[in-house]
Amino acid sequence: MLRCERNAAVQNNPDTTLVTPDAPIHNVTHGGRAKCLQRLARLDLPVPTTVALSFDAVQRIAKGHLPDIDAILEQFPQDALLCARPSSQDPDWGGPSAILNIGMNDARHEALRDTLGTDAAAAVFTRFVQSYAIHVDRLDPDMFDTITGEGSAALADVLDAYQHEAETPFPITRAEQLAGVLKSMARAWDGTSARLLRQAKGAPVDAGLGLVIQQMAFGVGQGECGSGVLQLVSSKTGMPQITGRYLRQSQGRDALRSGADSVFISRDDRGPSLEDSVPDCFAQLVAHATLMRERLRAEMQVEFTIENGQLHILDGVRVSRSSRAAVRIAVQLARDGIIPRQEALMRVEPNALNELLHRQVDRHAKRDLLGSGIAASPGAATGRLVFSANEAQASAARNEDCILVRRETSPEDIRGMHAAKAVITERGGITSHAAVIGRGIGLPCVVGVGDMRFQTQLGQLQTKDGRIIKAGDIVTVDGTNGSILLGAPETLEAALDDAFQDLMDWADAERDIDIRANADTPADAQTARNFAAQGIGLCRTEHMFFEDGRLTVMREMIFAETSDDRRAVLDRLLPMQRADFIQLFNIMQGKPVCIRLFDPPLHEFLPTDRDGQRDLADALNLPLSDVTRRIESMMEYNPMLGLRGVRLGVTVPEIYEMQARAIFEATIEASRDGDPVVPEIMIPLVSAKREVELVRTNVDAVAAAVATERGAEFTYRLGVMVETPRAALRAGDIAQHCSFLSFGTNDLTQMTYGLSRDDAGRFMSDYVRKEVFVEDPFHTLDIDGVGELLKLGSERGRATRPEVTLSICGEHGGNPESIKFCREAGFDYVSCSPFRVPVARLAAAQLAIAGRIT
Known part of the structure; x- marks a missing residue:
């Protein structure tokens, strides 16, 4: 039996209080709806009489302790009908359904017939009985399905159905009805499904619920109602x-x-x-x-x-x-002087900017879901399925939009990715090749699609329900939530309007950490410039070699037998690299450009299929057997830990020498007509101080030679990409020879965990679900493990060289959580994909504002 707490509801009581302008009502104790109603009362708006119940009062109701119902009812006229509504701290957390017309019974029905009319009075009563039965007594709503008609006859049938199902007459007193409603709403909040639903929306486990009881204002009657x-x-x-x-x-x-x-x-x-x-x-x-x-x-x-x-x-x-509306609303409130600019910045969720930066599937559009995977690069695109990079390029040549499907992408697919509107892969994770390139060029991408069967030889996909989607069929890729949809649902275009620009300008005025972009091509650099990146933090030069006219030359260099032969071929690549760097420097207009020297294993540039090998043999005028044998000899069991990065620079120094010359010659050219260029040269995959010494010696020699040949002076900065655990641990030694340490968190995470970033997507969801990992460490920086290496590396590096520049350039650089870590660790900048730059700018501003508040 529920016990009552007598005399609990009096004006200004902290737990059950009449809503007045000066009542002790707060969002954290009574919820947002109660507080809003108090504010409306302060504005002298025509708000009906309302009583608010606090979180504590509702918790006691759920445990069986009712407040004084009679005292609550004394706040309202005796004949007033009431409604009860939830009042959670955040409206997005939801709550139980509102119950209207509490107090309806036979007597009130008779009285309302005179003022509302017979049918309207019956409709009010009928609605209340049905709502009470379903939401309070939890009776099956199907019990009312057989009742037809309306008016008094329907009301009688509804009351009979209630009594038959509940095995008791419908409660007749307002107090009894209100008590039942309050008990039901309080207990519903603590239900398992309700708790899980609101936690999914970000509510804490102990989130409280308030309730408001309000006098009904009838929207039914004989006049204008x-x-x-x-x-x-x-x-x-x-x-x-x-x-x-x-x-x-x-x-x-x-x-x-x-x-x-x-x-x-x-x-x-x-x-x-x-x-x-x-x-x-x-x-x-x-x-x-x-x-x-x-x-x-x-x-x-x-x-x-x-x-x-x-x-x-x-x-x-x-x-x-929507996200774009959120930006417009916050900015306009600030423009109108209603809120300060800093508050406008705090009201926009950084990741919500993706909706403005990319086309999106309309949230109201009908979706025919074919499959889903990891949302690797946001945005939406529609096109016909193709299953090879060549087919994608052919489609682009015909001005036909296409979606590229691959089991997993490789550098050889880059041209096809540029030609496609979106990419789908069977394998891969958040930092896989397809994901990184997709984010870099703003290409929607879904990877790790495990619920579809990829039959690439047949040129088709098979869904879980057995449907076959063939090459040429139209699909839509929603890279924002990882969905693959049949057909072409309605989409919303990107909206980089004046409100967005104002928000970004305000963010730049507040933030205290620099934001650069990872940009591999002039097109990427232009995107970064358009988004006001403060420079390029990572230019992966190897991607330039996959463009038309370069890949064959690159392969010829790989097949060269001697150092002199390699240099001869590299001399043909030199002007191409130089032209790329000139474009990058000109686009960035004096802003820093950090160029990573060649990183991937050479075999990635070689064809793996028979047709490609035959074409290569023809191009190089070699026997097919020689080409096949050479390719097989270059294959490694674990190429990501093999002959790549600085190891190539040490063992095949001609490549780095050519790149250094291209950088320095481009520096001179770009500095003639614009701001002086100070290039930053980054050595990848370093693990030992001696590696840096060897590469630096060669680079310095090239710099001296170019300066002498051109009769020009220039400066440059040389640093390393810290992406092995040993480099982080030995950062003190390495920093002696470096101007900067840039932490490559993609590979550093991979090596720290012993996880393949391309394959971890197959089981990562299970690991997160079973709480082995709090989150995918390739998506959110692992503060405890990888973050500890970043702290050690930064501290030891600066202990040796206090002026050394610190940054991260992995995909974590665009995440607000990672930016928070970097600010606290004293990093100078973060670098991320071009389309993540606005997200990073806003996140950095919010962190700076929050830091000043606290």
Whole structure:
């Protein structure tokens, strides 16, 4: 038996209190709805009488301790009907369904028949009985399916059905009904499914629920009666637009119900509107909404009821908004002086900017899901399926949009990726080749698609439900959430408008860490420049060799037998590299450009299929057997830990010498007509001080030779990419020979964990689900393990060389959590994919603002 706490509900009681302008109501104790209603009361808006129950009071109700129901009811007129609504701390956390018309019984029904009319009174009573049965007593809603008609006869049938199912008559007193509603709502909040649902939305485990009990304002009656919602902006774009719906003879949010015969709010050529029929109420509504925007400092959706021509404001909630609308709303509030710019920055979730930077599938579009995988690169694209890079290039030549499907991509697929609109791979993780390149060039990408069968030889995919999707079929890739959809659902274009630009400008004024971009080509650099990156933090030069006209030359160099032969071939690649670097320097206009010397194993540039090997034999005028034998001899069991990076620079120094010459000659050319260029040369995969000494000696020699030949002076900075655990541990020794240490967290994570970043996607979801890892360490920087190496490396490096520049250039560089770590560790900048630069700029600004607040 539930016990009552007598005399608990009195005005200004902290747990059950009448909502007044000075009542002790707070968002953290009573929830957002209760606090909003108090603010509306302070604005002297026509809000019905309301009592708020605190989180503690609701917890006690769930444990069987009711407040004094009679004392609560004394706050309302004796004949008033009531509604109960949830009031969680964050509206996005949800809560149990609202219950309207508490207090309806035979006596109230009879009284309302005289004022509302027979049918309207019966409808109010019927609605309450059904709502009470389903939400309070948890009875099967199907029990009402056989009841037809309306009015008094239908009401009688509903009451009979209730009594038959519940085995007790419907409760008749307002106190009994309210007690049942409060118990039901309090216990529903603690239900397992409700708890999991709100935790998925970011609510803490111990999130509390408040309740508000409000006097009903009838939206049904014989005069002008109805209910609806109004807002002053578009939820999709954030632009000013009076929108909403109004439904005559309705209650609550009936106007938004699918199929409701509701009308427009403002005057509209498509049909009748509230503005036409009740202009006075419309004008009052707009005035109230405008006042709420100014005083509550947010765009609000106003829930209202009109009762016999009189307007009542029942509630105000933040306008539902897309990411692009969130940016527009926050910026406009700041422009209007309602909130400061710093608060506008804090109101936008950094990752939400992806919706502005890339085309997106409309959230309201119908989706025919074929399969899903890891959302590796955001955005949406539609096209015909192709299964090879050559087919992708052929489609692009015909101006046909295509989606490239591969088991996994390799550097040889880069040209096909540039030609495609999106990429799907069977294998791979968040830092796989397809994912990294996709993010770099803004290409939607879904990797690790494990719920589809890739039949690449047949040119088709098979879904879980047995459907066959063939080459040429149209699909849509949603790289934002990892979905592959059949057909072409409606999409929304990217929107880098004036609001976005203002937000970015404000972010730059606040942040205290630099943001650079990883850019491998002039096109990538231009994207980075467009997004106001402060330089290039990582240019992976090997990607330049896969462009048309270069790959064959590169392969010829690989097949060269002697150092002199290699130099002769590299001399043909030199002007190509030099031209690339000149373009990069000119695009960045004096901003720093960090160029990583050649990194991948050479066999990645060689064809693996028979047809490709035959073509290579023809191009090099060699017997096919010689080509095949040479390729087989270069294969390694574990190439990512083999002859690559600085190991190539030490054993095949001609490659690095050619690249250094191309960098220095480009430096001289680009500095003639623009700002002086100070290139940064980065040595990859270092693990020992001696490696740096050897490469530095060669690079310095090339620099001296170029300066003498050209009669020009220039400066440059040389550093290393710290991506092996040993390099982090020995950073003190290595830093003696370096101007900068740039931590490559992709490989560093791979080597620290002993995980393949290309294959870990196969089991990573199981590891995260079973809490082996809190999160995929290739997606979110592992602060405890990899982060410890970053701290050790940075501390030891600066202990030896205090002025050494510290940065990270792995894919973690664009994550807000990683930026937070880097700021606290004293890093100078982070570098990320070009399309992540705006995200990083905003995240850095928010961290700086939060740091000043605390």
